[in-house]
Amino acid sequence: MTRKEYVDVIAFFDTQGKLNPIKIRLSDGSSHMIDKILEVKKCPDLILGGIGTRYSVRIGSNNIHLYLQDGRWYIHTACAL
Amino acid sequence: MRYILHSDLNNFYASCECLYNPSIRNKAVVVVGDAEKRHGIVLAKNYIAKKYNIKTGDTIYEARNKCEGELVCVKADFEKYLRISHMVKDIYKEYSDQMESFGIDEAWIDISHRAKNFDEAYAIADEIRLRVFDEIGLTVSVGVSFNKVFAKLASDLKKPNAVTVITDKNFKDIIWPLPVSDLLYVGHATAEKLLKFNINTIGDLAKCDTGLLKSILGKNGLMIQSFARGEDSSPVHSIYDKEDIKSIGNSVTLPHDLEKLDEILATFTTLAHSVSKRMSDHHFRCKGIAISVKDKDLNTAEHHTRLVRPTNSVSELTHAAYDLFCHNYPSFPPIRALGLRACDLVPDSDPVQYSLFTDMDKIIKLQKLDSVVNSIRDKFGPQSIYHADTRTCDISDATPDDEKHSIHPVGYRRDRS
Ligand SMILES: [Mg+2]
Numbered sequence: 353m354t355r356k357e358y359v360d361v362i363a364f365f366d367t368q369g370k371l372n373p374i375k376i377r378l379s380d381g382s383s384h385m386i387d388k389i390l391e392v393k394k395c396p397d398l399i400l401g402g403i404g405t406r407y408s409v410r411i412g413s414n415n416i417h418l419y420l421q422d423g424r425w426y427i428h429t430a431c432a433l
Numbered sequence: 434m435r436y437i438l439h440s441d442l443n444n445f446y447a448s449c450e451c452l453y454n455p456s457i458r459n460k461a462v463v464v465v466g467d468a469e470k471r472h473g474i475v476l477a478k479n480y481i482a483k484k485y486n487i488k489t490g491d492t493i494y495e496a497r498n499k500c501e502g503e504l505v506c507v508k509a510d511f512e513k514y515l516r517i518s519h520m521v522k523d524i525y526k527e528y529s530d531q532m533e534s535f536g537i538d539e540a541w542i543d544i545s546h547r548a549k550n551f552d553e554a555y556a557i558a559d560e561i562r563l564r565v566f567d568e569i570g571l572t573v574s575v576g577v578s579f580n581k582v583f584a585k586l587a588s589d590l591k592k593p594n595a596v597t598v599i600t601d602k603n604f605k606d607i608i609w610p611l612p613v614s615d616l617l618y619v620g621h622a623t624a625e626k627l628l629k630f631n632i633n634t635i636g637d638l639a640k641c642d643t644g645l646l647k648s649i650l651g652k653n654g655l656m657i658q659s660f661a662r663g664e665d666s667s668p669v670h671s672i673y674d675k676e677d678i679k680s681i682g683n684s685v686t687l688p689h690d691l692e693k694l695d696e697i698l699a700t701f702t703t704l705a706h707s708v709s710k711r712m713s714d715h716h717f718r719c720k721g722i723a724i725s726v727k728d729k730d731l732n733t734a735e736h737h738t739r740l741v742r743p744t745n746s747v748s749e750l751t752h753a754a755y756d757l758f759c760h761n762y763p764s765f766p767p768i769r770a771l772g773l774r775a776c777d778l779v780p781d782s783d784p785v786q787y788s789l790f791t792d793m794d795k796i797i798k799l800q801k802l803d804s805v806v807n808s809i810r811d812k813f814g815p816q817s818i819y820h821a822d823t824r825t826c827d828i829s830d831a832t833p834d835d836e837k838h839s840i841h842p843v844g845y846r847r848d849r850s
Pocket of ligand 1: 441
Protein backbone atom coordinates (compact mmCIF):
# COMPACT_ATOMS: atom_id res chain seq x y z
CA MET A 353 0.00 0.00 0.00
CA THR A 354 1.12 3.48 -0.77
CA ARG A 355 -0.18 6.75 0.61
CA LYS A 356 0.49 10.45 0.20
CA GLU A 357 2.86 11.74 2.84
CA TYR A 358 2.61 15.51 2.92
CA VAL A 359 5.95 17.19 3.58
CA ASP A 360 7.30 20.62 4.45
CA VAL A 361 9.31 22.11 1.62
CA ILE A 362 11.70 25.01 1.34
CA ALA A 363 11.74 26.24 -2.23
CA PHE A 364 12.73 29.32 -4.15
CA PHE A 365 11.44 31.09 -7.23
CA ASP A 366 14.21 31.77 -9.72
CA THR A 367 14.33 34.82 -11.97
CA GLN A 368 12.46 32.86 -14.65
CA GLY A 369 9.56 32.41 -12.24
CA LYS A 370 10.27 28.70 -11.89
CA LEU A 371 9.75 27.10 -8.50
CA ASN A 372 12.70 25.02 -7.25
CA PRO A 373 12.38 22.87 -4.14
CA ILE A 374 15.66 22.76 -2.20
CA LYS A 375 14.91 20.98 1.06
CA ILE A 376 12.16 18.75 2.40
CA ARG A 377 11.17 17.73 5.93
CA LEU A 378 9.33 14.47 6.46
CA SER A 379 6.70 13.79 9.09
CA ASP A 380 9.34 11.97 11.21
CA GLY A 381 11.12 15.32 11.54
CA SER A 382 14.12 14.43 9.38
CA SER A 383 15.27 17.00 6.82
CA HIS A 384 16.83 16.26 3.47
CA MET A 385 18.60 18.53 1.03
CA ILE A 386 17.64 18.11 -2.59
CA ASP A 387 20.88 17.62 -4.48
CA LYS A 388 19.46 17.93 -7.95
CA ILE A 389 16.17 18.45 -9.73
CA LEU A 390 16.22 15.90 -12.50
CA GLU A 391 12.88 16.57 -14.17
CA VAL A 392 9.83 18.75 -13.71
CA LYS A 393 6.67 17.52 -15.36
CA LYS A 394 3.03 18.51 -15.29
CA CYS A 395 1.18 15.24 -14.90
CA PRO A 396 -1.50 13.36 -13.02
CA ASP A 397 -0.52 11.14 -10.11
CA LEU A 398 -1.84 7.93 -11.58
CA ILE A 399 -1.14 5.91 -8.45
CA LEU A 400 -2.63 8.08 -5.72
CA GLY A 401 -4.76 10.46 -7.75
CA GLY A 402 -4.95 14.14 -8.60
CA ILE A 403 -3.26 16.44 -11.10
CA GLY A 404 -0.25 18.64 -10.51
CA THR A 405 3.48 18.89 -11.03
CA ARG A 406 5.92 16.08 -10.42
CA TYR A 407 9.49 16.92 -9.47
CA SER A 408 11.93 14.08 -9.95
CA VAL A 409 14.74 14.88 -7.52
CA ARG A 410 17.92 13.32 -6.25
CA ILE A 411 18.46 13.20 -2.51
CA GLY A 412 21.81 11.60 -1.74
CA SER A 413 21.86 8.40 -3.74
CA ASN A 414 18.07 8.16 -4.03
CA ASN A 415 15.88 9.43 -6.83
CA ILE A 416 12.41 10.24 -5.65
CA HIS A 417 9.26 11.90 -6.98
CA LEU A 418 8.08 14.98 -5.13
CA TYR A 419 4.55 16.01 -6.06
CA LEU A 420 3.03 19.46 -5.89
CA GLN A 421 -0.75 19.33 -6.00
CA ASP A 422 -3.15 22.17 -5.22
CA GLY A 423 -0.40 24.01 -3.36
CA ARG A 424 0.72 21.10 -1.16
CA TRP A 425 3.80 18.92 -1.51
CA TYR A 426 3.87 15.18 -0.92
CA ILE A 427 5.82 12.05 -1.60
CA HIS A 428 4.66 8.46 -1.94
CA THR A 429 5.23 6.47 1.22
CA ALA A 430 4.78 2.77 1.70
CA CYS A 431 2.44 1.96 4.55
CA ALA A 432 1.10 -1.16 6.24
CA LEU A 433 -2.34 -2.30 5.15
CA MET B 434 -9.29 26.84 -45.99
CA ARG B 435 -9.85 26.97 -42.26
CA TYR B 436 -8.58 24.23 -39.94
CA ILE B 437 -10.74 23.87 -36.88
CA LEU B 438 -10.52 21.38 -34.05
CA HIS B 439 -13.31 20.37 -31.74
CA SER B 440 -12.03 18.70 -28.63
CA ASP B 441 -14.38 16.78 -26.35
CA LEU B 442 -13.28 15.35 -22.99
CA ASN B 443 -14.55 11.77 -22.73
CA ASN B 444 -16.93 10.97 -19.85
CA PHE B 445 -15.68 14.14 -18.28
CA TYR B 446 -17.19 14.08 -14.77
CA ALA B 447 -16.63 10.39 -14.24
CA SER B 448 -13.09 10.61 -15.61
CA CYS B 449 -12.27 13.43 -13.19
CA GLU B 450 -13.48 11.35 -10.27
CA CYS B 451 -11.39 8.37 -11.36
CA LEU B 452 -8.41 10.65 -11.76
CA TYR B 453 -8.66 11.83 -8.18
CA ASN B 454 -9.47 8.40 -6.81
CA PRO B 455 -7.55 5.75 -8.78
CA SER B 456 -8.98 2.96 -6.62
CA ILE B 457 -12.34 3.27 -8.41
CA ARG B 458 -10.79 3.42 -11.87
CA ASN B 459 -11.60 -0.17 -12.72
CA LYS B 460 -15.10 -0.16 -11.33
CA ALA B 461 -18.41 1.02 -12.72
CA VAL B 462 -18.62 4.68 -11.69
CA VAL B 463 -21.53 7.07 -11.89
CA VAL B 464 -21.54 10.71 -10.90
CA VAL B 465 -24.82 11.66 -9.31
CA GLY B 466 -26.53 14.83 -8.20
CA ASP B 467 -27.16 13.61 -4.69
CA ALA B 468 -25.89 10.21 -3.63
CA GLU B 469 -27.75 10.14 -0.31
CA LYS B 470 -31.10 10.26 -2.00
CA ARG B 471 -32.28 7.07 -3.57
CA HIS B 472 -33.89 9.07 -6.32
CA GLY B 473 -30.68 10.95 -7.09
CA ILE B 474 -30.01 10.98 -10.80
CA VAL B 475 -27.02 9.83 -12.84
CA LEU B 476 -25.28 12.83 -14.40
CA ALA B 477 -22.35 10.97 -15.93
CA LYS B 478 -20.80 7.51 -16.06
CA ASN B 479 -17.58 5.84 -17.07
CA TYR B 480 -17.24 3.24 -19.81
CA ILE B 481 -17.66 0.34 -17.43
CA ALA B 482 -20.99 1.73 -16.21
CA LYS B 483 -21.96 2.35 -19.82
CA LYS B 484 -21.47 -1.33 -20.57
CA TYR B 485 -24.29 -2.08 -18.14
CA ASN B 486 -26.48 0.22 -20.20
CA ILE B 487 -26.61 2.78 -17.41
CA LYS B 488 -27.76 6.07 -18.90
CA THR B 489 -27.57 9.70 -17.94
CA GLY B 490 -30.86 10.49 -16.24
CA ASP B 491 -31.26 7.03 -14.66
CA THR B 492 -32.05 7.10 -10.97
CA ILE B 493 -29.43 5.58 -8.69
CA TYR B 494 -31.90 2.84 -7.96
CA GLU B 495 -32.26 1.98 -11.66
CA ALA B 496 -28.51 2.16 -12.17
CA ARG B 497 -27.85 -0.25 -9.30
CA ASN B 498 -30.34 -2.70 -10.73
CA LYS B 499 -28.64 -2.66 -14.10
CA CYS B 500 -25.16 -3.11 -12.68
CA GLU B 501 -24.08 -6.66 -11.91
CA GLY B 502 -21.09 -5.84 -9.76
CA GLU B 503 -20.29 -2.97 -7.48
CA LEU B 504 -21.49 0.44 -8.62
CA VAL B 505 -19.55 3.41 -7.26
CA CYS B 506 -21.76 6.50 -6.85
CA VAL B 507 -19.85 9.75 -6.47
CA LYS B 508 -21.49 13.06 -5.68
CA ALA B 509 -20.82 15.65 -8.37
CA ASP B 510 -18.10 18.17 -7.48
CA PHE B 511 -18.52 20.91 -10.06
CA GLU B 512 -15.78 23.06 -8.65
CA LYS B 513 -13.31 20.27 -9.26
CA TYR B 514 -14.58 19.77 -12.81
CA LEU B 515 -14.32 23.47 -13.52
CA ARG B 516 -10.76 23.56 -12.20
CA ILE B 517 -9.72 20.63 -14.37
CA SER B 518 -11.55 22.08 -17.36
CA HIS B 519 -9.48 25.25 -17.00
CA MET B 520 -6.25 23.24 -16.93
CA VAL B 521 -7.22 21.49 -20.16
CA LYS B 522 -8.26 24.72 -21.84
CA ASP B 523 -4.94 26.28 -20.87
CA ILE B 524 -3.32 23.64 -23.05
CA TYR B 525 -5.69 24.46 -25.94
CA LYS B 526 -4.87 28.15 -25.59
CA GLU B 527 -1.21 27.43 -26.25
CA TYR B 528 -2.25 26.51 -29.79
CA SER B 529 -4.56 29.40 -30.57
CA ASP B 530 -6.15 32.52 -29.17
CA GLN B 531 -9.23 31.46 -31.06
CA MET B 532 -10.41 28.96 -28.49
CA GLU B 533 -14.12 28.87 -27.79
CA SER B 534 -15.59 26.81 -24.99
CA PHE B 535 -18.74 24.86 -25.64
CA GLY B 536 -19.81 23.79 -22.20
CA ILE B 537 -17.40 22.59 -19.56
CA ASP B 538 -15.90 19.70 -21.52
CA GLU B 539 -15.86 20.83 -25.14
CA ALA B 540 -14.07 23.53 -27.10
CA TRP B 541 -13.31 24.64 -30.61
CA ILE B 542 -9.78 25.65 -31.51
CA ASP B 543 -9.01 27.43 -34.79
CA ILE B 544 -5.51 26.44 -35.86
CA SER B 545 -5.64 27.87 -39.40
CA HIS B 546 -2.58 30.01 -38.69
CA ARG B 547 -0.55 26.91 -37.77
CA ALA B 548 -1.67 24.30 -40.26
CA LYS B 549 -1.30 24.46 -44.03
CA ASN B 550 -3.16 21.26 -44.78
CA PHE B 551 -5.17 18.51 -43.10
CA ASP B 552 -2.08 16.41 -42.38
CA GLU B 553 -0.60 19.23 -40.33
CA ALA B 554 -3.95 19.87 -38.66
CA TYR B 555 -4.14 16.19 -37.76
CA ALA B 556 -0.65 16.29 -36.28
CA ILE B 557 -1.56 19.25 -34.06
CA ALA B 558 -4.81 17.60 -32.99
CA ASP B 559 -2.93 14.46 -32.07
CA GLU B 560 -0.34 16.40 -30.13
CA ILE B 561 -3.11 18.08 -28.13
CA ARG B 562 -4.75 14.73 -27.48
CA LEU B 563 -1.47 13.29 -26.20
CA ARG B 564 -0.66 16.29 -24.05
CA VAL B 565 -4.07 16.29 -22.35
CA PHE B 566 -3.57 12.61 -21.59
CA ASP B 567 0.00 13.08 -20.45
CA GLU B 568 -0.34 16.27 -18.41
CA ILE B 569 -3.89 16.02 -17.10
CA GLY B 570 -4.60 12.31 -17.33
CA LEU B 571 -7.81 12.63 -19.32
CA THR B 572 -8.73 11.40 -22.77
CA VAL B 573 -10.22 13.60 -25.46
CA SER B 574 -11.81 12.93 -28.80
CA VAL B 575 -10.76 15.51 -31.32
CA GLY B 576 -12.53 16.30 -34.56
CA VAL B 577 -10.65 18.11 -37.32
CA SER B 578 -12.47 19.85 -40.12
CA PHE B 579 -12.89 23.06 -42.07
CA ASN B 580 -15.82 24.43 -40.09
CA LYS B 581 -17.12 24.25 -36.53
CA VAL B 582 -20.16 22.10 -37.23
CA PHE B 583 -18.20 19.35 -38.99
CA ALA B 584 -15.39 19.49 -36.42
CA LYS B 585 -17.93 18.86 -33.69
CA LEU B 586 -19.48 16.03 -35.65
CA ALA B 587 -16.06 14.51 -36.27
CA SER B 588 -15.22 14.51 -32.57
CA ASP B 589 -18.28 12.31 -31.98
CA LEU B 590 -17.26 9.69 -34.52
CA LYS B 591 -14.40 8.01 -32.66
CA LYS B 592 -14.31 7.77 -28.85
CA PRO B 593 -12.41 7.73 -26.61
CA ASN B 594 -8.92 9.11 -27.09
CA ALA B 595 -8.96 9.55 -30.85
CA VAL B 596 -8.62 12.06 -33.67
CA THR B 597 -11.00 12.09 -36.63
CA VAL B 598 -10.49 14.22 -39.73
CA ILE B 599 -13.23 15.32 -42.09
CA THR B 600 -11.95 17.20 -45.12
CA ASP B 601 -13.59 19.21 -47.86
CA LYS B 602 -12.92 16.20 -50.10
CA ASN B 603 -14.39 13.41 -48.00
CA PHE B 604 -17.20 15.02 -46.02
CA LYS B 605 -19.89 13.80 -48.41
CA ASP B 606 -18.75 10.22 -47.91
CA ILE B 607 -18.36 10.44 -44.15
CA ILE B 608 -21.03 12.88 -43.01
CA TRP B 609 -23.84 12.64 -45.50
CA PRO B 610 -24.85 9.05 -44.66
CA LEU B 611 -25.23 9.96 -40.95
CA PRO B 612 -28.69 10.50 -39.43
CA VAL B 613 -29.76 14.11 -39.61
CA SER B 614 -30.08 14.26 -35.81
CA ASP B 615 -26.28 13.98 -35.52
CA LEU B 616 -25.96 17.52 -36.83
CA LEU B 617 -25.46 20.34 -34.36
CA TYR B 618 -28.70 22.26 -33.73
CA VAL B 619 -30.88 19.49 -35.12
CA GLY B 620 -32.82 18.59 -32.02
CA HIS B 621 -35.36 15.86 -31.54
CA ALA B 622 -38.33 17.95 -32.68
CA THR B 623 -36.56 19.15 -35.84
CA ALA B 624 -35.47 15.63 -36.72
CA GLU B 625 -39.06 14.37 -36.32
CA LYS B 626 -40.36 17.02 -38.67
CA LEU B 627 -37.70 16.24 -41.26
CA LEU B 628 -38.45 12.54 -41.00
CA LYS B 629 -42.03 13.17 -42.13
CA PHE B 630 -40.63 14.54 -45.38
CA ASN B 631 -38.32 11.57 -45.74
CA ILE B 632 -35.26 13.59 -44.86
CA ASN B 633 -33.36 11.00 -42.86
CA THR B 634 -29.69 11.67 -43.39
CA ILE B 635 -27.52 14.74 -43.38
CA GLY B 636 -27.08 14.15 -47.12
CA ASP B 637 -30.86 14.25 -47.61
CA LEU B 638 -30.90 17.56 -45.79
CA ALA B 639 -28.06 18.95 -47.92
CA LYS B 640 -29.77 17.97 -51.16
CA CYS B 641 -33.31 18.87 -50.11
CA ASP B 642 -35.21 21.52 -52.04
CA THR B 643 -34.54 24.83 -50.32
CA GLY B 644 -38.10 26.08 -50.72
CA LEU B 645 -39.54 22.95 -49.16
CA LEU B 646 -37.10 23.17 -46.28
CA LYS B 647 -38.02 26.76 -45.63
CA SER B 648 -41.69 25.84 -45.56
CA ILE B 649 -41.00 23.09 -43.02
CA LEU B 650 -38.58 24.85 -40.69
CA GLY B 651 -38.41 28.50 -41.72
CA LYS B 652 -35.11 30.32 -41.60
CA ASN B 653 -33.74 27.71 -39.26
CA GLY B 654 -34.11 25.17 -42.05
CA LEU B 655 -31.85 27.17 -44.32
CA MET B 656 -29.27 27.42 -41.58
CA ILE B 657 -29.06 23.71 -40.90
CA GLN B 658 -29.01 23.00 -44.62
CA SER B 659 -25.98 25.23 -45.03
CA PHE B 660 -24.39 23.31 -42.14
CA ALA B 661 -25.09 20.02 -43.91
CA ARG B 662 -23.46 21.39 -47.06
CA GLY B 663 -20.35 22.37 -45.16
CA GLU B 664 -21.02 26.07 -45.55
CA ASP B 665 -20.86 26.99 -41.88
CA SER B 666 -18.61 30.03 -41.75
CA SER B 667 -19.11 31.02 -38.13
CA PRO B 668 -15.83 31.99 -36.49
CA VAL B 669 -14.26 30.39 -33.46
CA HIS B 670 -14.43 33.16 -30.92
CA SER B 671 -11.28 34.55 -29.46
CA ILE B 672 -10.38 34.24 -25.80
CA TYR B 673 -10.14 38.02 -25.88
CA ASP B 674 -13.70 38.46 -27.08
CA LYS B 675 -14.72 39.89 -23.76
CA GLU B 676 -12.92 43.05 -24.80
CA ASP B 677 -15.80 43.57 -27.18
CA ILE B 678 -17.54 45.14 -24.23
CA LYS B 679 -16.73 48.81 -24.51
CA SER B 680 -18.75 50.01 -21.59
CA ILE B 681 -21.32 48.85 -19.09
CA GLY B 682 -24.02 51.30 -18.27
CA ASN B 683 -27.46 51.77 -16.95
CA SER B 684 -29.99 54.52 -16.70
CA VAL B 685 -33.22 55.15 -14.88
CA THR B 686 -36.22 57.34 -15.47
CA LEU B 687 -37.52 58.46 -12.11
CA PRO B 688 -41.13 58.13 -10.98
CA HIS B 689 -41.00 61.79 -9.97
CA ASP B 690 -38.54 64.54 -10.85
CA LEU B 691 -35.61 64.82 -8.47
CA GLU B 692 -34.91 68.13 -6.86
CA LYS B 693 -32.81 67.24 -3.85
CA LEU B 694 -29.18 66.18 -3.74
CA ASP B 695 -29.78 63.20 -1.49
CA GLU B 696 -32.22 61.84 -4.07
CA ILE B 697 -29.53 62.23 -6.70
CA LEU B 698 -27.09 60.36 -4.47
CA ALA B 699 -29.61 57.61 -3.82
CA THR B 700 -30.28 57.21 -7.52
CA PHE B 701 -26.59 56.92 -8.32
CA THR B 702 -26.30 54.31 -5.57
CA THR B 703 -29.02 52.23 -7.21
CA LEU B 704 -27.38 52.56 -10.60
CA ALA B 705 -23.92 51.83 -9.21
CA HIS B 706 -25.22 48.59 -7.74
CA SER B 707 -26.37 47.26 -11.06
CA VAL B 708 -23.35 48.54 -12.99
CA SER B 709 -20.96 47.17 -10.39
CA LYS B 710 -22.65 43.81 -10.44
CA ARG B 711 -22.43 43.52 -14.19
CA MET B 712 -18.83 44.60 -14.17
CA SER B 713 -17.93 41.92 -11.66
CA ASP B 714 -20.04 39.33 -13.52
CA HIS B 715 -17.89 40.01 -16.57
CA HIS B 716 -14.69 40.42 -14.55
CA PHE B 717 -14.06 44.06 -15.28
CA ARG B 718 -13.04 47.20 -13.50
CA CYS B 719 -13.40 50.62 -15.07
CA LYS B 720 -10.91 53.44 -15.33
CA GLY B 721 -13.54 56.07 -16.07
CA ILE B 722 -17.21 56.80 -15.69
CA ALA B 723 -19.82 58.86 -17.50
CA ILE B 724 -23.09 60.15 -16.18
CA SER B 725 -26.05 61.22 -18.28
CA VAL B 726 -28.53 63.74 -16.97
CA LYS B 727 -31.94 64.50 -18.41
CA ASP B 728 -33.96 67.33 -16.93
CA LYS B 729 -37.73 67.77 -16.90
CA ASP B 730 -37.58 69.62 -20.22
CA LEU B 731 -35.76 66.63 -21.64
CA ASN B 732 -32.47 68.44 -22.12
CA THR B 733 -29.82 65.77 -21.97
CA ALA B 734 -26.14 66.04 -21.22
CA GLU B 735 -23.33 63.60 -20.59
CA HIS B 736 -20.25 64.16 -18.41
CA HIS B 737 -17.11 62.08 -18.15
CA THR B 738 -14.38 61.67 -15.62
CA ARG B 739 -11.37 59.46 -15.09
CA LEU B 740 -10.96 57.64 -11.82
CA VAL B 741 -7.86 57.63 -9.64
CA ARG B 742 -7.69 53.86 -9.97
CA PRO B 743 -9.71 51.15 -11.72
CA THR B 744 -12.69 50.04 -9.67
CA ASN B 745 -15.91 48.10 -9.68
CA SER B 746 -16.88 49.04 -6.16
CA VAL B 747 -20.39 50.31 -5.56
CA SER B 748 -19.33 53.06 -3.18
CA GLU B 749 -16.48 54.28 -5.38
CA LEU B 750 -18.73 54.38 -8.44
CA THR B 751 -21.48 56.12 -6.49
CA HIS B 752 -19.20 58.79 -5.15
CA ALA B 753 -17.45 59.38 -8.45
CA ALA B 754 -20.82 59.81 -10.14
CA TYR B 755 -22.14 62.04 -7.41
CA ASP B 756 -19.02 64.23 -7.37
CA LEU B 757 -19.16 64.54 -11.13
CA PHE B 758 -22.78 65.62 -10.89
CA CYS B 759 -22.11 68.19 -8.16
CA HIS B 760 -19.15 69.54 -10.06
CA ASN B 761 -21.24 70.13 -13.18
CA TYR B 762 -24.46 71.24 -11.48
CA PRO B 763 -23.87 73.70 -8.61
CA SER B 764 -27.59 74.19 -8.99
CA PHE B 765 -29.88 72.07 -11.12
CA PRO B 766 -33.35 71.90 -12.64
CA PRO B 767 -35.70 69.05 -11.69
CA ILE B 768 -34.13 65.84 -13.00
CA ARG B 769 -36.17 63.35 -14.96
CA ALA B 770 -33.59 60.66 -15.68
CA LEU B 771 -30.07 59.71 -14.67
CA GLY B 772 -27.57 57.32 -16.18
CA LEU B 773 -24.28 55.88 -15.06
CA ARG B 774 -21.84 54.19 -17.38
CA ALA B 775 -18.51 52.54 -16.63
CA CYS B 776 -16.04 53.09 -19.46
CA ASP B 777 -12.46 52.25 -20.25
CA LEU B 778 -12.87 48.73 -18.92
CA VAL B 779 -9.93 46.60 -17.84
CA PRO B 780 -9.93 42.98 -16.68
CA ASP B 781 -10.33 42.72 -12.92
CA SER B 782 -7.33 40.38 -12.92
CA ASP B 783 -5.08 43.33 -13.79
CA PRO B 784 -3.21 44.47 -10.71
CA VAL B 785 -4.30 47.78 -9.24
CA GLN B 786 -1.72 50.24 -7.97
CA TYR B 787 -2.96 51.65 -4.71
CA SER B 788 -1.17 54.57 -3.17
CA LEU B 789 0.92 53.79 -0.13
CA PHE B 790 -1.51 55.51 2.18
CA THR B 791 -4.70 53.94 0.90
CA ASP B 792 -6.82 52.42 3.64
CA MET B 793 -6.68 48.86 2.27
CA ASP B 794 -8.75 47.43 5.09
CA LYS B 795 -11.60 49.70 4.18
CA ILE B 796 -11.32 48.88 0.49
CA ILE B 797 -11.33 45.17 1.18
CA LYS B 798 -14.31 45.55 3.50
CA LEU B 799 -16.24 47.41 0.83
CA GLN B 800 -15.35 44.80 -1.78
CA LYS B 801 -16.64 42.07 0.51
CA LEU B 802 -19.81 44.04 1.13
CA ASP B 803 -20.35 44.42 -2.62
CA SER B 804 -19.89 40.76 -3.29
CA VAL B 805 -22.26 39.76 -0.49
CA VAL B 806 -24.91 42.17 -1.76
CA ASN B 807 -24.41 40.83 -5.28
CA SER B 808 -24.86 37.24 -4.24
CA ILE B 809 -28.01 38.09 -2.27
CA ARG B 810 -29.38 39.88 -5.32
CA ASP B 811 -28.47 36.93 -7.53
CA LYS B 812 -30.46 34.65 -5.29
CA PHE B 813 -33.43 36.78 -4.31
CA GLY B 814 -33.67 39.45 -6.98
CA PRO B 815 -32.55 43.06 -7.30
CA GLN B 816 -35.14 44.34 -4.83
CA SER B 817 -34.18 41.93 -2.05
CA ILE B 818 -31.48 44.15 -0.60
CA TYR B 819 -30.80 47.81 -1.17
CA HIS B 820 -29.04 50.77 0.23
CA ALA B 821 -31.01 52.44 3.03
CA ASP B 822 -30.43 55.79 1.26
CA THR B 823 -32.43 54.63 -1.69
CA ARG B 824 -35.39 53.88 0.59
CA THR B 825 -35.72 57.25 2.29
CA CYS B 826 -35.88 59.01 -1.04
CA ASP B 827 -38.78 57.04 -2.44
CA ILE B 828 -37.19 56.02 -5.69
CA SER B 829 -37.61 52.42 -4.70
CA ASP B 830 -39.79 51.60 -7.67
CA ALA B 831 -37.18 53.14 -9.96
CA THR B 832 -35.64 49.86 -10.93
CA PRO B 833 -32.77 50.54 -13.29
CA ASP B 834 -33.81 50.14 -16.90
CA ASP B 835 -31.40 47.31 -17.36
CA GLU B 836 -33.03 45.05 -14.85
CA LYS B 837 -36.23 45.20 -16.84
CA HIS B 838 -34.70 45.09 -20.29
CA SER B 839 -31.16 45.26 -21.44
CA ILE B 840 -30.03 48.49 -23.06
CA HIS B 841 -26.27 48.16 -22.78
CA PRO B 842 -23.55 46.95 -22.95
CA VAL B 843 -22.45 48.16 -26.33
CA GLY B 844 -21.13 45.60 -28.72
CA TYR B 845 -21.33 42.69 -26.33
CA ARG B 846 -21.73 39.59 -28.35
CA ARG B 847 -22.44 36.74 -26.05
CA ASP B 848 -21.78 35.14 -22.71
CA ARG B 849 -18.76 32.97 -22.45
CA SER B 850 -18.60 29.96 -20.27
MG1 LIG C 1 -17.70 15.10 -23.37
